[in-house]
Amino acid sequence: MSIQSDAPVAATKQESRRPAGPTKAQLSEGKRAERNLGLLLCAPAAIIIVLVTAYPIGYAIWLSLQRYDLRFPAEQTFVGLSNYATVLASSYWWQAFGVTMLITVISVVIEFVLGLALALLMHRTLVARGLVRTVILIPYGIVTVVAAFSWQFAWTPDKGYLAALLPDSSAPLTEYGSALAIIIGAEVWKTTPFMALLLLAGLALVPDDLLKAAQVDGAGPWQRLTQIILPMMKPAILVALLFRTLDAFRVFDNIYILTQGSNGTGSVSMLGYDNLFKAFNLGIGSAISVLIFICVALLAILFIKLFGASAPGSEPSGRR
Amino acid sequence: MATTTGDPRARVWWGVAGLVVVLYALIPVLWILSLSFKTTDTITDGNFIPRSWTLDNYAQIFSLDIFTSALRNSIGISIIATVLAVVIGTMAAYAIARLDFPGKKILVGVSLLIAMFPQVSLVSPLFDIERAVGLFDTWPGLILPYITFALPLAIYTLSAFFREIPWELEKAAKMDGATPLQAFRSVIVPLAAPGVFTTAILVFIFCWNDFLFAISLTSTQRSQTATVAIANFTGASQFAEPTGSIAAAAVLLTIPIIIFVLLFQRRIVAGLTSGAVKG
Numbered sequence: 001m002s003i004q005s006d007a008p009v010a011a012t013k014q015e016s017r018r019p020a021g022p023t024k025a026q027l028s029e030g031k032r033a034e035r036n037l038g039l040l041l042c043a044p045a046a047i048i049i050v051l052v053t054a055y056p057i058g059y060a061i062w063l064s065l066q067r068y069d070l071r072f073p074a075e076q077t078f079v080g081l082s083n084y085a086t087v088l089a090s091s092y093w094w095q096a097f098g099v100t101m102l103i104t105v106i107s108v109v110i111e112f113v114l115g116l117a118l119a120l121l122m123h124r125t126l127v128a129r130g131l132v133r134t135v136i137l138i139p140y141g142i143v144t145v146v147a148a149f150s151w152q153f154a155w156t157p158d159k160g161y162l163a164a165l166l167p168d169s170s171a172p173l174t175e176y177g178s179a180l181a182i183i184i185g186a187e188v189w190k191t192t193p194f195m196a197l198l199l200l201a202g203l204a205l206v207p208d209d210l211l212k213a214a215q216v217d218g219a220g221p222w223q224r225l226t227q228i229i230l231p232m233m234k235p236a237i238l239v240a241l242l243f244r245t246l247d248a249f250r251v252f253d254n255i256y257i258l259t260q261g262s263n264g265t266g267s268v269s270m271l272g273y274d275n276l277f278k279a280f281n282l283g284i285g286s287a288i289s290v291l292i293f294i295c296v297a298l299l300a301i302l303f304i305k306l307f308g309a310s311a312p313g314s315e316p317s318g319r320r
Numbered sequence: 321m322a323t324t325t326g327d328p329r330a331r332v333w334w335g336v337a338g339l340v341v342v343l344y345a346l347i348p349v350l351w352i353l354s355l356s357f358k359t360t361d362t363i364t365d366g367n368f369i370p371r372s373w374t375l376d377n378y379a380q381i382f383s384l385d386i387f388t389s390a391l392r393n394s395i396g397i398s399i400i401a402t403v404l405a406v407v408i409g410t411m412a413a414y415a416i417a418r419l420d421f422p423g424k425k426i427l428v429g430v431s432l433l434i435a436m437f438p439q440v441s442l443v444s445p446l447f448d449i450e451r452a453v454g455l456f457d458t459w460p461g462l463i464l465p466y467i468t469f470a471l472p473l474a475i476y477t478l479s480a481f482f483r484e485i486p487w488e489l490e491k492a493a494k495m496d497g498a499t500p501l502q503a504f505r506s507v508i509v510p511l512a513a514p515g516v517f518t519t520a521i522l523v524f525i526f527c528w529n530d531f532l533f534a535i536s537l538t539s540t541q542r543s544q545t546a547t548v549a550i551a552n553f554t555g556a557s558q559f560a561e562p563t564g565s566i567a568a569a570a571v572l573l574t575i576p577i578i579i580f581v582l583l584f585q586r587r588i589v590a591g592l593t594s595g596a597v598k599g
Contacts, residue, residue, distance in 0.1 A: 038421030045412040052468035056445035141577040164366035201593035289441040
């Protein structure tokens, strides 16, 4: 999912600067009507969010404290934190966690470098800019499952044009290292355009005059990139990295299609899914759900601490 | 970067770079397209371009209930979820962009949280809840989570668009005696239509793309969507090689997205990046 940073917060700020109405009586009456309308308009969104996320996550926490196997529903009892102990003591969790972190870190780093190059290209190119900007949306828009099948078929021995380039009897999707590389490749292919578009929007804010002035002063292309462009793009970079990191941590579709999580390539999302639909264990599955939720929350907090004031949700400085 | 517009050598380099990007974006798509046109005996030849062409794969998937019902489910569920998410999102975004009321900051913060929420964390509890209330394996059972996860996208994109709208018109309508609700309906909605439309495309792409909820919260053809049908597809018969059919189904799933991208490229880019860095 792709969400941007601080628009509504900024709107909030503007709101409070709005000039007051003509008379006090009118104001208070108008204010009350405005208040009620605001609450009314937001109510459906708030209700559905609570129903579909807040309540289930609370329910997941409660389930995670139960012994609850779907095959033996009668044996449901309160077991405290023992599901967490089971998960955290199991090598499956740590294996999946390691794989997920590996995929997340490597794919986000590659996506950032490629995405920045792509953004610079789209920003500066003199040739076929419209064409490049259009085709780049295809990987973004295409269904992940479809793209994953394309990658899977390409690397399947006998069938694939890429597998045909490899020595005989190699099956890259069945080996840990090469399978992970293909999963990362599929992730990178699909999401680099999104990263590039977010970075492009940040790039558009860097004034050309400043770059020209730096060039006159003798700054080379690399210096201009690292000393001027990247620092000025910091808010856009933060948003792009934050959302992609949290998104990559949830990786599921690509792995499900490419390897089914075999040979130790399963992510934490795969583990949670398998626990529910292969082991039918809701208690353990819910404990995994809650742990993933905590991981994502920690990642988000880490990001916001690292980037400090330019994090989404805080006030944009230098506005207007 | 220090290029001037007239330099022919720079144009060549930009051209080469552009070509690389175009190939990057298109090769996986062309590959699945190529597979979908291959005949059964050439599908395992590993050639990028088919040696012999056929439409059999397409004919076959349309003769299969699993696929046609899945396509119907995907279209129906995605459209309903998109309409509802956009309506609910528009209301909330308008309130957030324009009105002063308690709890606004909380809603904005919660939206941001939902955008980062790991969907897999909801799979176990939603599975259990939906089975208990009879929503499991139904259209609403998928539409509800789709709306929820599309809402942050809708709220953020729309409120960014709403900031650009000339609000004096609304004030003028109110001076002419319109209530806030009337001002919203007859003045702002038409002005906001392009933003709403862009949001609808992004939300539709999101719903169309979903796999995790679809595979967890459905079990039969009643509500299974196309992504799940493709993933579970094992061939028309036990002995048939499913690759061609999967490829054909994959191409069909991709066509609406490609049409959107070609028609609304500018809007999609504007929607994706709105609010991201305008601050």
